[in-house]
Amino acid sequence: MKHKTPDNNMELNLNDLLRQYRADPYEYFDILSPHTGTVTFKVKEGELVRGPSGKWHQKPGTLLFYLERERNQKPVYATGEGEVCKIDYQFEGKFVEAGQPLISIRHKLSKDEIIDKILTKVLYIFAAPQRARYFLNPDIAVKIESSTSKSKAVEVKPGDEILTMSLMKRDTPVIYDGPEGVIYKVYFSSGQMVEENEPLIGICQPDKLPFVKRVIERIKTEWED
Amino acid sequence: MSNKKEKKQPFDGLNMAEIGKLLKQLSDRIEYLADIKGDPNWGELNELRDEVNNLRDHIFEFKEDELCKRLNTLEDRVSFLEDRTAKDLTPWQIVNIVRNPQRFTLQDILDNVYDSYTELGGEGECNVDPAVVVARATLHRRVKGKIYSHQVMVIGHEKGRGEEFRNGGCAKPWGNAKALQYMKVAETEGIPIHFFIFTPGSYPIEDYPGAAQQIARNLYAMSKLKVPMVAFISEGGSGGAEAIGLADIRLMASHGYYSVISPEGAAAIEGKIREGQRVPRELIEHCAEQLKLTAKDNLELGTIDRIVQEPPLGARKDDFSFFRRLRYEMIRATDEVVLKTKSLRAFRSYALKRQSEEGKEPPEEFEVFIPWDISTDLEIERLLEIRSKKYREISKGYYYEESQGISGKLKKAKEFASKGYYEIRYGLLRPHKRHVQKVLEEVSGEGQVFLRTVTEPVKAAYDFVFPQPKRPQKILKGEGQERGIFVDEWDFWTSPLANEDRTVSCPNAQKYGCLDLWVPDLYGEFCGVCPTCGHHFPLEYQWYLENLFDKGSVQEFNEHICSINPLGFKGFDERLKKDIKKTGRRSAIITFDAKVRGIKLVVAMLYSNFRNGTVGAAEGEKFIRACERAKITRRPFLAYIHTTGGIRIHEGTLGVIQMPRCTMAVREYIDSGGLYIVVYDNNSYAGPVASFLGCSPYQFAIRSSRIGFAGPRVIRETTGQEVPPDYHSAKNALKRGHIQGIWDRREFRKNLYNALIQMGGPHLYYR
Numbered sequence: 001m002k003h004k005t006p007d008n009n010m011e012l013n014l015n016d017l018l019r020q021y022r023a024d025p026y027e028y029f030d031i032l033s034p035h036t037g038t039v040t041f042k043v044k045e046g047e048l049v050r051g052p053s054g055k056w057h058q059k060p061g062t063l064l065f066y067l068e069r070e071r072n073q074k075p076v077y078a079t080g081e082g083e084v085c086k087i088d089y090q091f092e093g094k095f096v097e098a099g100q101p102l103i104s105i106r107h108k109l110s111k112d113e114i115i116d117k118i119l120t121k122v123l124y125i126f127a128a129p130q131r132a133r134y135f136l137n138p139d140i141a142v143k144i145e146s147s148t149s150k151s152k153a154v155e156v157k158p159g160d161e162i163l164t165m166s167l168m169k170r171d172t173p174v175i176y177d178g179p180e181g182v183i184y185k186v187y188f189s190s191g192q193m194v195e196e197n198e199p200l201i202g203i204c205q206p207d208k209l210p211f212v213k214r215v216i217e218r219i220k221t222e223w224e225d
Numbered sequence: 226m227s228n229k230k231e232k233k234q235p236f237d238g239l240n241m242a243e244i245g246k247l248l249k250q251l252s253d254r255i256e257y258l259a260d261i262k263g264d265p266n267w268g269e270l271n272e273l274r275d276e277v278n279n280l281r282d283h284i285f286e287f288k289e290d291e292l293c294k295r296l297n298t299l300e301d302r303v304s305f306l307e308d309r310t311a312k313d314l315t316p317w318q319i320v321n322i323v324r325n326p327q328r329f330t331l332q333d334i335l336d337n338v339y340d341s342y343t344e345l346g347g348e349g350e351c352n353v354d355p356a357v358v359v360a361r362a363t364l365h366r367r368v369k370g371k372i373y374s375h376q377v378m379v380i381g382h383e384k385g386r387g388e389e390f391r392n393g394g395c396a397k398p399w400g401n402a403k404a405l406q407y408m409k410v411a412e413t414e415g416i417p418i419h420f421f422i423f424t425p426g427s428y429p430i431e432d433y434p435g436a437a438q439q440i441a442r443n444l445y446a447m448s449k450l451k452v453p454m455v456a457f458i459s460e461g462g463s464g465g466a467e468a469i470g471l472a473d474i475r476l477m478a479s480h481g482y483y484s485v486i487s488p489e490g491a492a493a494i495e496g497k498i499r500e501g502q503r504v505p506r507e508l509i510e511h512c513a514e515q516l517k518l519t520a521k522d523n524l525e526l527g528t529i530d531r532i533v534q535e536p537p538l539g540a541r542k543d544d545f546s547f548f549r550r551l552r553y554e555m556i557r558a559t560d561e562v563v564l565k566t567k568s569l570r571a572f573r574s575y576a577l578k579r580q581s582e583e584g585k586e587p588p589e590e591f592e593v594f595i596p597w598d599i600s601t602d603l604e605i606e607r608l609l610e611i612r613s614k615k616y617r618e619i620s621k622g623y624y625y626e627e628s629q630g631i632s633g634k635l636k637k638a639k640e641f642a643s644k645g646y647y648e649i650r651y652g653l654l655r656p657h658k659r660h661v662q663k664v665l666e667e668v669s670g671e672g673q674v675f676l677r678t679v680t681e682p683v684k685a686a687y688d689f690v691f692p693q694p695k696r697p698q699k700i701l702k703g704e705g706q707e708r709g710i711f712v713d714e715w716d717f718w719t720s721p722l723a724n725e726d727r728t729v730s731c732p733n734a735q736k737y738g739c740l741d742l743w744v745p746d747l748y749g750e751f752c753g754v755c756p757t758c759g760h761h762f763p764l765e766y767q768w769y770l771e772n773l774f775d776k777g778s779v780q781e782f783n784e785h786i787c788s789i790n791p792l793g794f795k796g797f798d799e800r801l802k803k804d805i806k807k808t809g810r811r812s813a814i815i816t817f818d819a820k821v822r823g824i825k826l827v828v829a830m831l832y833s834n835f836r837n838g839t840v841g842a843a844e845g846e847k848f849i850r851a852c853e854r855a856k857i858t859r860r861p862f863l864a865y866i867h868t869t870g871g872i873r874i875h876e877g878t879l880g881v882i883q884m885p886r887c888t889m890a891v892r893e894y895i896d897s898g899g900l901y902i903v904v905y906d907n908n909s910y911a912g913p914v915a916s917f918l919g920c921s922p923y924q925f926a927i928r929s930s931r932i933g934f935a936g937p938r939v940i941r942e943t944t945g946q947e948v949p950p951d952y953h954s955a956k957n958a959l960k961r962g963h964i965q966g967i968w969d970r971r972e973f974r975k976n977l978y979n980a981l982i983q984m985g986g987p988h989l990y991y992r
Contacts, residue, residue, distance in 0.1 A: 035741070058950040071727035072741055 014118065014215050021114055026106040029080065033100045037069035039091045041103075046085075049078040049105060064103055067096075082107035111223045115216055119185065122212055123202035124178050128194040132167040134174075135190050144183060153182035156203060163200065166191075181205045184212070236296045241284065244292050248281045251296075253327065254303050261310060261321045261538065263506070268306045273299065311537035314480075316522075317513040320488060322480050322539040323460045324425075329542050331358055331381040331421050337548035338555065340365045342379065346403055349390075354400025356392045356424075358383040359407045366556060366591050373594045377559075378411035380404045380469055381421030384460075394460065395428040395943070401439040401468045405446055412452050417559050417597050420456040420469045425487060427465035427915075429935030429943055431952065435963055436934035437911070440468040441919030444888040447471040448612070449896070451605045453562035453597065455555060458483050458529065463872070463881055464915045464934070471885040473562040473612050476554055477520040477529040480539035484518035485881045486874050490939070491516060494874065500938055517792045517877045526791075527619055528878040531558070553587035560595045565611055566604040613893065616886045617849070620879045624812075624843035627785040644857050651859045651990070718771030720764055723748035729762075731755040752971045754928075761929035761970055763907050766815075766832035766867040773865075773974050774828075778820035783850050787811035788836070788843040794875040801836075808834045813873075814844040816851040818860075822978045824989065826863055827855035833868035833907060840913050841873040845883030848917065852890040859990045861900040861981055864918055871911025880912070887917035895922075900985045904977070905932050905955070905964070923984055924964045926955035927973065932963060 033039065042063045043049060049062035061078035068074070086104035096102070109117070128134065136144070140162055143154045156162055156176050163174035185202040188194050204212055236247065255274050259265045280287070280295060287295075310318070322328065335342050335358075342362035347353055360379045365372050385391030396404070411418045427436050434442070447454065448471060456472035461483030477483060486494075491512040492504045523529045533554045540547035564575055578592075599605055629636065723745045731739035739757035747753060752772075753762040770779055788811060790797045805811055813835040819828050829851045831838040840848075848864075855862035872880035895901055903921040905914075909932045918924070926932055933953035940948050951957060958964045968976045981989060 055947050056949050069728065069741065070743070072729055074730055 014122070014211070017118065017121070018215065018219070021109065021117075025109050025114070026082075027109055027113075028085070028104055028106050029082075030101040031064055031076065031078070031103040031105065033067055033096045033098055033102055034074070034076065035067070035069060035098045036096065037067035037074070038093060038095050039102060040066040040068070041087055041089070041092055042066065043084050043087070043103070045087050046083065048083050049081065051078055051080040078105060080105065080107050111219060114223065115219055118215065118219070119202060119212075122208065123184055123204050124181060125199045126162075126176065126178055126201045126203060127197045128200050129165070129174065129196070130167070131193070131196045132165045133191050133193050134188055134200060135164045135166065136186065137162050137164065140183070141190070144186065153184075153206075153209065155182050155206070156180070178203055179205065182209060184209070236293045236300065239289070239293055239296075241289065241292075244289070244296060245281070245284060247296060247300075248277055248284070251299055251303055252277050252281070254307065257325060257327055257538070257541075258303070258306055258310060260325050261314075261318050263317075263321060268309070270306075273302060307538055314538075315510065315514065316482070316516070316519050317488060317510040319480055319519055319539075320482050320513055323482050325539075326386060327541045328459070329540050329544065329547070330385065331379075331383045331423055332385075333542045334381075334421060334548065334551065335360055335362065335379065337545060338552040339363065339377075339379065340374070345407060349388075353403045354392075354397045355385070355388070355390045356382055356394050356428075357396045357400035357404055359403060362419075364552070364556065366594060367589065368591050368594045370590075371594075375556075375559075375597050376414075376416045377597075378407055378414075378416055378418045379421065380407060380418060382423040382460075382465075382469075384423050392428065394424040395426060396424060396465055396468060397428045398430065398432065398434045398436050398439040401427070401436075401443055402434050404469050405439070405443050408443075408446060408450055412450055415452060415598050415600070417453040417455065417562070418450075418472075419555055419559070420454065420472055422456060422458045422466045422470055423460050424462045424465040425460060426462035426943070427468060427934070429940050430946075431933055431957070431961060431963075433961055435961055437464075437915035437919050438963055440464050440884075440915040440934075441888070441917075443468045444471055444885055444916050445892055445920035448616075448885065448889040448892040449609055451599070451608065453559055453566075453599065453608065455558040455562065457533065457551070457555065461878075462487065464884065464912055467881060467884045467916070471616075471888075473608070473615070474531070474558040475529045476531050476533050476558060477523060478540070479520050479532050479535045481520055482518040483520075483523050483529065483878055483881075484516050485872050485877050486516070488513035488516065488518075491874050500941070511795075515792065515794050516874070523878055526623070526877070526879055528882050550587050556591070559597055562608070563595055563597050563599065566599055566607040613889055616882075616889045619882050619886060620842040620845065623789070623791040623876070623879050624841070624846055625787040625789045627787060629785055633785070647858050718768060720748045720753070720768050722753075722764070731758060731760050733758045733760050754970055759928060759969070761927060764970070766830060766834070769830070769865065769867065769906075769973070770815075773977065774819040774821055775823070779817050780819070781815060781817040782854070783816050783847050784811070786843050786847050786850075788813065788841055788873075790875065791842060791879055792875065792877050797875045804835045810835055812843045812847060813838050813840070813869075814847045816847050816854075818854075821974060821981065824861070824978065824981050825858075826861045826981070827851050827858065828863045828865060830865045830867060831869045831913070836873060837870035838866070838868040839870045839873035840880060840883050840887075841876040842879045842883065844873075845880075845886050848883075848887050849890040852887075852894045855899055856894045856897055859899075861902065861985055861989060862894060863977070864901070864903045864921070866903065866905045866909045866913070866918060868907040869909050869911075869913045869918075871913065884912050884916035887913075888920055891917050891920055900981070900989065902977075902980055902984065904968070904973075906930050910934065910936060910953075919963075923980065925966045925968050925976070925980070926958060926964045927970050928955060928967050930955045932958045 042065055049064065051061040053059045053061070061080070064076050064078055066073050066075055082105040084103060085106045088102050091100070091102060135141075140154055140156075147154060157180040158177055160176045161173045162176045165172045165174050181203040183201055184204040187199040187201065194200060236244070239247070252274070255270055255277065259267065259270050265271065276295075277299060280292065284292070314322075339362040342360040345359045345361055347355065347358070349355065358379075358381055362377050362379045364375045364377060366375065382394035382396060383391055384394040408418060427440060429436050431437075444467060454472035456470050456475045458466065458470070458475065458477040459481040461470065461477075461481065463485050466483065488509045489504055492498070492508040495512060496504065496508050498504050517523070517526065520529065520532045524532055531554070533551055535547055536544055560575070564571055599608055725744045728741040728743050729747065730741055731737075733739055733755070734741075737758040739755050739760070742751070742755060747755075747762065748764070753764045753768075754760070755762070788801060790801060813831055815830045815832065817828050817830075819826060829848050831840070831844070852862060872883065874880070891901060901921050901923070903918045903924045904927065905918070905924070906927040907930055909918065909930070911934060914932060915934060931953040932955060935943070937948050937952065940946065940952075955964065955967050959967055
């Protein structure tokens with residue numbers, strides 16, 4: 001079972017991390033050429049692009065460039081929303097190899113995205129052991145439902161039966177094997193089909209909890225989208 | 226309105242309550258006029274509206290005499306405007322009349338036309354589908370002072386009065402299933418069915434039982450339902466109307482409409498209006514006129530039998546004289562259907578009598594009582610035969626049949642001779658041969674058992690003394706030979722699409738990592754199929770003509786039946802000519818005799834290049850003739866749908882009527898023992914799928930094809946729901962139980978052969 005553990009050094013550096021995000025609140029991703037071909041750019045630097053949209057992501061994003069090989073003009077679309085920050089104009093009209101970075105897009109991180117990023121670094125993520133439907137143990141589910149910010153958080157320790165995994169109508173208990181802590185976030189809804197290695201719950205060590213809550217609160221109140 | 230004559234009298238001496246009531250009526254009439262004209266201020270209606278509202282608001286500030294005087298003036302002005310409107314009603318205004326909330330609904334008919342009724346399978350919102358109402362009703366007939374009662378099953382659409390749950394009379398698939406369920410109840414009980422059509426169209430969702438599938442099932446069942454059926458159309462929206470429209474007599478309200486598509490839908494197609502953009506009103510009005518959707522037009526085209534006259538501006542919920550007329554017409558129509566099955570002479574005298582009554586007020590009493598039960602087999606047979614003939618004749622003459630001269634006559638003579646030959650061979654000799662064979666098999670079987678008991682001990686002893694080497698079993702021809710296109714025929718026909726030196730990308734490349742495909746490979750060796758993911762690229766219909774059937778076995782027939790522009794739809798002649806020039810063909814269907822690995826079959830092929838494979842009068846006729854040919858020659862019948870865009874809107878209801886016509890032909894073919902297989906390819910939508918294709922017991926699809934009732938845009942616009950991009954995919958059609966299997970194009974020939982062998986079995990050439 002693969003689980004993501006938090007970086008121990010990060011706990012004290014949350015403030016640094018926040019400062020870093022504040023200085024550069026972007027995520028950068030490069031668009032590479034999927035195969036060889038001649039490039040024709042269709043966007044300019046500084047232009048805003050959007051990613052796939054629609055309920056089923058059926059509408060493609062903004063057209064970034066054409067890659068032509070053997071008279072087959074293939075459109076390449078933006079995979080995410082952001083601003084075109086760099087274009088390698090030297091490749092305009094030139095033949096490029098596969099995997100050549102052509103365009104860089106910077107995506108401005110939203111409040112929720114930053115919270116998610118911080119949480120993945122701070123929390124212990126208990127991931128799905130296999131593709132199945134998952135249910136929280138009824139006791140835990142009731143506790144989570146009734147817990148408020150003031151009441152005591154739901155604690156878990158290694159060996160607890162925290163989840164039930166259901167596959168082909170066969171229920172198997174899932175034993176928690178991570179560090180002792182409190183459930184900070186549940187990433188799935190009851191009975192939902194979860195893919196293997198997708199996060200199920202995020203556990204926070206009890207001593208770090210007030211600090212994490214404070215940081216999240218700060219982001220929520222201070223951050224401007 | 227019905228009491229218009231009374232209103233024209235001066236309103237003197239009325240009391241306040243009566244004046245208040247009349248003002249309310251005037252207000253309704255003004256709104257009705259504004260709705261019909263589509264202009265709230267036509268004929269200065271705003272001024273009239275203000276005056277009526279003013280009188281209503283301050284009614285007690287006026288004296289009664291003053292009020293009556295003003296009422297008389299208002300009445301004159303409104304009546305004048307009503308007369309003016311009624312004189313020159315345009316088709317678009319008729320559509321507005323039909324859609325008006327003041328128009329009568331099925332509920333009004335049940336209350337006023339029938340003497341008593343009990344709604345079945347639902348009540349108001351507690352209903353499988355509130356848009357479809359079924360009721361067991363009683364009708365009384367007064368004959369010479371005596372009262373006789375008739376039991377009928379009433380099935381119709383209910384639009385409701387401001388009831389959103391009625392969905393405007395758009396029947397959901399399960400609503401149509403409910404209609405079918407009660408049609409069968411009526412058949413079991415032997416009572417006539419009265420259908421009332423008040424639908425703008427069927428609700429276009431594919432959820433089980435599926436919009437198209439259910440309409441097809443209804444049509445298939447109705448074509449041979451053993452009870453008299455009379456349909457009355459007020460709002461006949463294409464396939465939705467046909468789901469309960471295949472009747473022995475079709476009546477239509479004089480201010481109703483019956484159309485292949487809504488004028489707005491036609492305008493959006495004609496004007497190539499993008500989704501979300503406003504369709505110009507002039508274009509809608511133009512299309513309403515071109516579609517020939519009024520009762521008069523439909524009577525001229527022969528798609529309905531009779532018109533039920535309404536008041537000059539259409540009947541409303543309180544037009545009791547209209548309901549009296551409708552009641553009379555429904556009784557007479559049912560009488561007529563019943564009498565036709567009884568005696569020809571009796572009917573003739575009845576029909577003559579009826580003609581003399583045309584245009585008169587319906588009488589209070591009937592001359593005779595005619596029981597509505599059709600009891601004997603002969604009568605049922607006659608009923609079905611008359612129905613069959615009726616639909617066979619509709620829309621005849623709305624296609625062009627080219628004269629073939631001597632060769633045509635020779636062909637006809639040959640057809641006549643072959644009909645006789647097949648009748649003797651399969652109709653007379655074959656059953657006899659089968660009977661003899663069966664007797665022989667039984668006798669030889671019994672004899673073998675008897676002989677075996679005697680000879681077995683001797684044979685066992687002989688085999689023990691003189692053992693014989695085992696011989697390999699004989700393999701029967703055609704068994705266990707997994708032959709694809711490539712194995713048995715290397716010289717297959719290659720698409721001209723392959724003559725291009727370039728590559729193309731598979732649409733699934735991102736999902737499955739498909740490599741780019743070199744066009745000569747793709748359209749040559751790969752038969753247009755991506756070798757990585759199996760995506761099928763579209764291929765022209767010629768590829769199938771050449772590669773699917775045995776070499777040289779394709780022999781086309783009925784090429785001389787051509788599509789025309791029967792409604793004189795503006796601008797359609799040029800488009801038709803263009804397609805004729807492009808394809809070298811004159812209709813969107815090709816019908817031919819062919820062989821698949823030696824199995825003879827008749828094929829009808831709708832193809833994309835000609836008007837996107839849409840079905841009109843010519844296509845319907847060719848399909849029916851192919852069906853009849855398969856019936857005569859006792860051959861399996863394959864409908865290969867390369868593409869069909871539905872019913873051709875430019876032929877209006879002449880196109881829609883092909884749905885019941887062709888389904889009737891298919892039903893008769895299957896009932897007489899034929900094997901009917903449908904294979905969908907590329908895109909197959911709307912009317913044909915909801916009738917003569919969807920009713921097949923064996924439907925298959927070529928991979929990557931799309932099958933459905935309405936396209937995503939129509940679904941979005943009608944239901945307000947987004948549909949996933951693969952909503953109509955063959956895979957989903959299989960999941961919903963619409964089709965029975967998905968075939969790979971490369972194995973089409975093999976699969977078709979197997980299907981013919983499997984589904985046909987020993988009765989391949991008729992049961």
